[in-house]
Amino acid sequence: MTVREPEITCREFVELVTDYQEGALEADALDLVEEHLVLCDWCRDYLDQLEATVAATARILDDPPPAEVLERVMTAFRTRHRGTA
């Protein structure tokens, strides 16, 4: 009988990856994930894609505040501080 080393599959890796990135894995699970990453180019590619996704999300394209909302809140700010600025 052969005793197999515990290991994780790629399918398991993709569900553990956020816990890994967030530093939330217990030591045993962390060892398994790191070992998997050493051996599996494809999961490293997956991790790279996730990191690129997070980086792109930080630079997300967003609409500016609508002009009328901006005007209203800036007017409120000005009124509040009139004479103190």
Added chain:
Amino acid sequence: MSSAPASSPVASEASLVDALRLGDEAAFSELVHRHHAGLRRVARAHVSSDALAEEVVQEAWLAVVAGIDRFEGRSSIKTWLFSIVMNIARTRGRRERRTLPFSALRAEDEDASPSVPPERFQTQRDAWPGHWATPPRPWEDPERRLGALEAREHLRSALRKLPAAQQTVVTLRDVEGLGADEVCRLLGLSEGNQRVLLHRGRARLRAALDTYMEA
């Protein structure tokens, strides 16, 4: 007095609060431009229309104008802004009977589909069950390609399509850059549930960008 260098987050935060209290319009305008869209996205998760979300955020800015003197600096300004929006949005949401009870939210109720479709992995009949059958194809030059306008619009639309709780957590963590602990406190989530929502949201955004990159 504290002698934090002017560039440190603590010092710049304190000088921002001082500027707002002194009526510095440029500082306030910059704050509005920087956070309006994120606040609107978080508000939108609690109310039934874009117009209502816009109203919630406007009300929040007016509350900030009225209340900056009461800001105690126990959290960052950013966290304070989001907590004001959350409070107003929750009240509005209750009024229109559309509460999204984050505190009672069990992440597993929302959407438990896997990060990657199961057919992309080998089955029990294959040589390496659970390993990739159709592996990811590395993205070429992601920084440049994801910076393109079309890619950014694609990502924005994918973020809007996420379920409300995932969208809120991804917005706070990855767009606004809040820490996990701040997000847990703001939304009344456990650390584990916060991570599950972040995990699912990020996995869906990755999949959306993968479709774009492969097209």
